Amino acid sequence: MQITPQLALLLISTVCLVCDVKVGADYIPPARFDGFVYGNMAYDSDTILIEAFFDPVCPDSRDSWPSLKRALTYYGSRVSLVVHLLPLPYHDNAFVASRALHIVNALNSSATFPTLEWFFKHQEKFYGAKTQYLSRASIVDEIVKSVTKVVGASYYSSIKNGFNDRKTDLQTRVSFKYSALRGVYGTPFFYVNGFLLPDTGNAVDYNTWRKVIDPLVGKKSVKNEESLHFFL
Numbered sequence: 001m002q003i004t005p006q007l008a009l010l011l012i013s014t015v016c017l018v019c020d021v022k023v024g025a026d027y028i029p030p031a032r033f034d035g036f037v038y039g040n041m042a043y044d045s046d047t048i049l050i051e052a053f054f055d056p057v058c059p060d061s062r063d064s065w066p067s068l069k070r071a072l073t074y075y076g077s078r079v080s081l082v083v084h085l086l087p088l089p090y091h092d093n094a095f096v097a098s099r100a101l102h103i104v105n106a107l108n109s110s111a112t113f114p115t116l117e118w119f120f121k122h123q124e125k126f127y128g129a130k131t132q133y134l135s136r137a138s139i140v141d142e143i144v145k146s147v148t149k150v151v152g153a154s155y156y157s158s159i160k161n162g163f164n165d166r167k168t169d170l171q172t173r174v175s176f177k178y179s180a181l182r183g184v185y186g187t188p189f190f191y192v193n194g195f196l197l198p199d200t201g202n203a204v205d206y207n208t209w210r211k212v213i214d215p216l217v218g219k220k221s222v223k224n225e226e227s228l229h230f231f232l
Contacts, residue, residue, distance in 0.1 A: 103162030
């Protein structure tokens with residue numbers, strides 16, 4: 001049987017989940033829900049929630065971001081976004097890049113998405129022929145220096161030390177396992193209000209986002225109007 005990248009990821013995920021089950025009474029959930037919340041868009045029951053599963057060095061994740069960002073700007077507070085990271089094992093340095101994002105998010109959450117956009121813009125630096133002869137230490141050093149330019153020079157030591165902190169390694173693993181639990185095996189994947197969007201694994205353009213969200217926004221408007229008439 002031919003082992004595809006998707007099958008390989010599912011096998012790895014299964015092993016990880018089995019290992020978690022074996023810890024028994026020692027198992028506890030992570031301290032916080034996985035994912036990065038975009039902007040100041042707090043989620044509530046009247047907000048349409050988009051969950052995006054991205055790999056920072058995945059070209060399809062990169063290509064899907066501008067359209068999604070445009071849709072978020074258009075809908076404003078009516079839509080919330082949580083980004084989950086899935087560092088795919090067949091994307092070079094995806095885990096290191098994802099770990100960098102967790103480090104940045106802990107230091108300055110307002111810099112998380114600018115850092116993600118930086119990775120999208122400079123993906124070619126971290127996969128393929130350009131990195132095949134580089135050591136992990138040299139790649140981490142390059143990421144630390146590059147990310148510092150995005151976050152600010154004063155964060156250099158903290159970002160560097162973050163890669164020696166076991167906590168950031170565990171946070172990145174939690175992201176991977178959370179994605180596996182949700183049945184995500186590639187990037188980008190999108191869930192809207194908990195339901196998987198069709199055509200996963202491909203970039204979604206702005207018009208498609210409008211077709212998906214416009215009817216949901218309309219339904220919420222009708223619901224709010226009915227509630228208002230009830231109280232009147």
